[in-house]
Structure formats: C-alpha cells, structure tokens
Amino acid sequence: MPASKSHALILFQKEYKNLFNYIRNKVKCPDLTVDLLQDLYLKLHHLSDSKELTNPKSYVISMARNLIIDNSRKPDRALETGQEEHIALAECHHASPEQQTIETNYIELMAQALSELPEEKQDLLTLSRVQGWTNQQIADHKGKSLSWVEKNLAISLVMCSEIAQEHG
Numbered sequence: 001m002p003a004s005k006s007h008a009l010i011l012f013q014k015e016y017k018n019l020f021n022y023i024r025n026k027v028k029c030p031d032l033t034v035d036l037l038q039d040l041y042l043k044l045h046h047l048s049d050s051k052e053l054t055n056p057k058s059y060v061i062s063m064a065r066n067l068i069i070d071n072s073r074k075p076d077r078a079l080e081t082g083q084e085e086h087i088a089l090a091e092c093h094h095a096s097p098e099q100q101t102i103e104t105n106y107i108e109l110m111a112q113a114l115s116e117l118p119e120e121k122q123d124l125l126t127l128s129r130v131q132g133w134t135n136q137q138i139a140d141h142k143g144k145s146l147s148w149v150e151k152n153l154a155i156s157l158v159m160c161s162e163i164a165q166e167h168g
Contacts, residue, residue, distance in 0.1 A: 007053065007056045008044045008047065008053060008056045008059060008060055009041075009044055009045065011056045011057055011060055012040070012041060012044055012060055015057070015060065016037070019037060019040070019060070019061075019064055020033060020034075020037060022061070022064060023036050023037060023064055023067075023068060026068050027068060027071070032071070036064070036067045036068065036071060039067050040060070040063055040064050040067055043063055043067075044060065044063070109164050109167055110160070110164060112163075112164075112167060113160045113161075113163035113164040113167065114126075114160060116163050117156060117159055117160060117163070120152075121152070121155070121156040121159060121160075122156075124138065124149070124152055124153050124156050125153070125156050125157070125160065127141070128153055135149045135150055135153065136149075138153075
C-alpha cells in the first residue's frame with residue numbers, strides 16, 4: 001500500500017538522527033547539516049497530500065541526497081565533476097573558534113608588523129596586498145620604475161616577515 005506525506009513526516013522524525021549523521025558525513029559541517037535537515041523537513045511538509053510514496057524511506061533519503069547535491073552546486077562551490085564528487089566535496093564555510101582565533105591573532109600580528117615598517121614600505125604593501133593594485137599601477141602612481149616597485153615590495157615583505165617573527 002502506497003504511503004502518504006504524513007508517513008514521510010513520521011519517518012523523518014523517527015529517522016532524524018540517522019538523517020543527521022548521513023548528511024553530516026557528506027557535508028562535514030554541523031551548521032550546514034541542520035540547515036539541510038530543515039530544508040528537507042519543509043520539502044516533506046509541502047508535499048501534496050495526494051502524493052503517493054511507494055517507499056517513503058527511499059524517498060526521504062533521495063530528497064536528502066538531492067539537497068546535498070543542490071547545496072554543493074551553489075556558485076561558490078560549483079564543480080565540473082560528477083554528483084558523487086559534489087556530495088563528497090560539499091564544504092562548510094564556517095571557521096571553527098580555534099581557526100577564528102588563529103586568524104585574528106595572525107591579522108593582529110601582521111598589522112603590528114606593518115605599522116613598524118617605514119611609511120613608504122607600508123604604503124607599498126597596502127597598495128599591493130590590501131588594495132590589490134598591480135606593480136605597474138603602483139609604479140605609475142608613485143612615478144617610479146616597475147623594477148623599483150618590485151624590489152621595494154620584496155624588501156617590504158621580508159621586513160614585515162622579520163618583524164612578525166620577532167613578535168610571534
């Protein structure tokens with residue numbers, strides 16, 4: 001006997017833990033897992049009452065799998081490979097608290113190192129690394145040769161690195 005939407009919702013509730021583990025193992029991110037489970041529940045909830053499901057468990061798993069694939073196809077995660085690789089490579093873009101602390105400390109260290117450089121060197125690094133200017137744009141802006149910019153940028157990076165190592 002075919003099942004209905006209510007059977008799928010009951011199955012979702014009974015199998016929540018298994019669904020959570022299935023999705024988490026594919027996307028490797030607890031926050032994204034919860035989001036996808038919520039999307040799954042909403043999709044099941046909005047099924048037509050007249051829709052007959054011959055195998056509700058298979059249907060729910062297929063929907064979960066499709067949500068994972070859809071998520072992996074978002075523009076920031078688009079791949080040119082097959083679906084299995086999409087599932088395996090779906091990523092979490094939320095840094096762990098430890099990673100956030102490391103990145104914050106690194107930014108503070110680099111800002112301190114940058115502030116200790118001579119003003120001209122600070123300006124070169126800011127234009128190059130922060131503003132994203134090309135070496136040629138910097139040379140034109142400063143009225144210097146491209147070679148001068150390249151040499152001084154290299155010196156600035158070495159100086160900044162040495163200062164950061166002294167403090168870090």
